[in-house]
Amino acid sequence: MLNGEKITIENGKLKVPNAPILPFIEGDGIGVDIWPATRLVMEKAVEKAYGSGRKIIWKEIFAGEKAYKMTGNWLPGETLQAIREYVVAIKGPLTTPIGGGIRSINVALRQLLDLYACIRPVRYFGGVPSPLKEPQKLNVVIFRENTEDVYAGIEWASYTPEAEKVRNFLVNEMKVTIREGSAIGIKPMSPFASKRLARMALNYAKKTGRKTVTFMHKGNIMKFTEGAFRQWCYEVAENEFGDATFMESQLKEHGGKVPEGKILVNDRIADAMFQMVLLRPEEYSVIVTPNLDGDFLSDACAAQVGGLGMAPGANIGDTAACFEATHGTAPTHAGKDKANPTSLILSGVMMLEHLGWTEAAYLVINGIERTIAQKTVTYDLERQMSGATLLKSSEYADRIVANMG
Numbered sequence: 137m138l139n140g141e142k143i144t145i146e147n148g149k150l151k152v153p154n155a156p157i158l159p160f161i162e163g164d165g166i167g168v169d170i171w172p173a174t175r176l177v178m179e180k181a182v183e184k185a186y187g188s189g190r191k192i193i194w195k196e197i198f199a200g201e202k203a204y205k206m207t208g209n210w211l212p213g214e215t216l217q218a219i220r221e222y223v224v225a226i227k228g229p230l231t232t233p234i235g236g237g238i239r240s241i242n243v244a245l246r247q248l249l250d251l252y253a254c255i256r257p258v259r260y261f262g263g264v265p266s267p268l269k270e271p272q273k274l275n276v277v278i279f280r281e282n283t284e285d286v287y288a289g290i291e292w293a294s295y296t297p298e299a300e301k302v303r304n305f306l307v308n309e310m311k312v313t314i315r316e317g318s319a320i321g322i323k324p325m326s327p328f329a330s331k332r333l334a335r336m337a338l339n340y341a342k343k344t345g346r347k348t349v350t351f352m353h354k355g356n357i358m359k360f361t362e363g364a365f366r367q368w369c370y371e372v373a374e375n376e377f378g379d380a381t382f383m384e385s386q387l388k389e390h391g392g393k394v395p396e397g398k399i400l401v402n403d404r405i406a407d408a409m410f411q412m413v414l415l416r417p418e419e420y421s422v423i424v425t426p427n428l429d430g431d432f433l434s435d436a437c438a439a440q441v442g443g444l445g446m447a448p449g450a451n452i453g454d455t456a457a458c459f460e461a462t463h464g465t466a467p468t469h470a471g472k473d474k475a476n477p478t479s480l481i482l483s484g485v486m487m488l489e490h491l492g493w494t495e496a497a498y499l500v501i502n503g504i505e506r507t508i509a510q511k512t513v514t515y516d517l518e519r520q521m522s523g524a525t526l527l528k529s530s531e532y533a534d535r536i537v538a539n540m541g
């Protein structure tokens with residue numbers, strides 16, 4: 137019998153006991169359907185991979201509607217504290233309260249816990265309906281900055297005293313032209329936040345053997361924010377990963393070849409990047425982006441391989457990590473046992489990989505690949521596939537378990 141223990145961080149590295157206590161937030165809407173499916177698949181994969189040697193001890197924590205009903209608070213302090221204390225957590229989708237005191241629970245969670253990297257792996261599963269001829273060519277991991285950029289939400293509404301004050305300063309003291317009545321948003325980007333993101337992405341590429349790291353930016357136009365982001369990322373690649381990396385600018389003098397074992401580092405302007413993931417997807421692997429560019433690119437890439445229902449996500453900082461489905465609460469389908477749990481299950485796979493439990497992660501991937509190849513899928517995929525069998529969320533999870541290994 138294994139007793140639950142806390143995951144800890146020692147010298148910047150995760151120390152994972154055999155029975156880690158992992159907090160989970162079920163999530164609103166379809167959370168009641170996709171969370172039990174995910175939990176079952178993860179438990180069975182761990183059991184299959186490690187027998188009685190390892191086990192996840194789940195601990196429910198609350199956010200969103202469930203928390204609001206219980207405590208009158210959308211994001212209770214205890215929930216934040218539990219994620220800090222237990223270091224790794226997983227969550228279903230959460231309703232953004234309309235008229236509530238919080239802009240978005242998801243954004244608040246990321247900012248309050250300083251989960252500075254939003255990580256989205258995007259890959260194709262054979263058989264999933266896609267608008268592309270060769271969707272399998274896209275296999276990227278996007279590292280999107282989570283704490284800065286226009287997304288930080290520093291903005292003032294048109295004709296408010298605050299906007300006027302900022303406008304007066306800019307017009308009178310900084311001598312720039314801004315039309316009367318303009319709403320104003322601020323786009324802060326720091327070397328600190330840009331560099332730690334690049335560092336995490338380069339470390340990831342090194343650890344996983346990915347061959348290319350691309351810095352995406354709109355620095356040709358926004359020179360001092362996104363242009364600097366590009367520069368700061370290159371500085372990390374050159375100064376901290378010099379032994380492991382090879383700059384694209386060096387390619388010519390090396391006959392167009394990347395030396396064996398080195399990671400090719402390059403950068404692309406954001407608009408070109410959107411073309412590249414469509415036209416030459418196989419040339420890209422790890423992509424590092426500021427917050428807003430990354431928001432757009434993540435969903436565009438997810439659409440290429442079959443949509444948000446298939447795309448997992450993680451928000452990771454130096455002291456905590458929270459894994460989550462990328463879609464919302466799909467309220468019209470809530471409680472009907474019909475929603476597609478793949479996005480949350482794949483987020484669970486990322487969590488298993490984060491713990492270093494790669495054997496269990498592999499079993500889940502294997503189960504999903506086979507289940508989709510057998511055309512036994514939930515309604516969203518079934519209606520687009522010919523000859524497919526329609527399964528409930530729970531039946532789909534059972535099928536993945538049966539197909540593991």
Ligand code: NAI
Nearest residue numbers: 228229230231232242445462463464465466475476477516
């Ligand atoms: P949504 O992602 O809930 O739904 C968009 C469309 O995708 C709908 O047609 C929905 O039925 C479908 N869909 C989503 N997930 C699905 C799944 N797993 N299986 C099958 N179909 C699925 O986005 P929407 O409608 O804009 O937002 C609804 C609520 O979710 C809002 O309160 C929003 O704030 C919240 N939200 C939460 C997120 C999170 O917790 N990370 C992310 C996005 C939205």
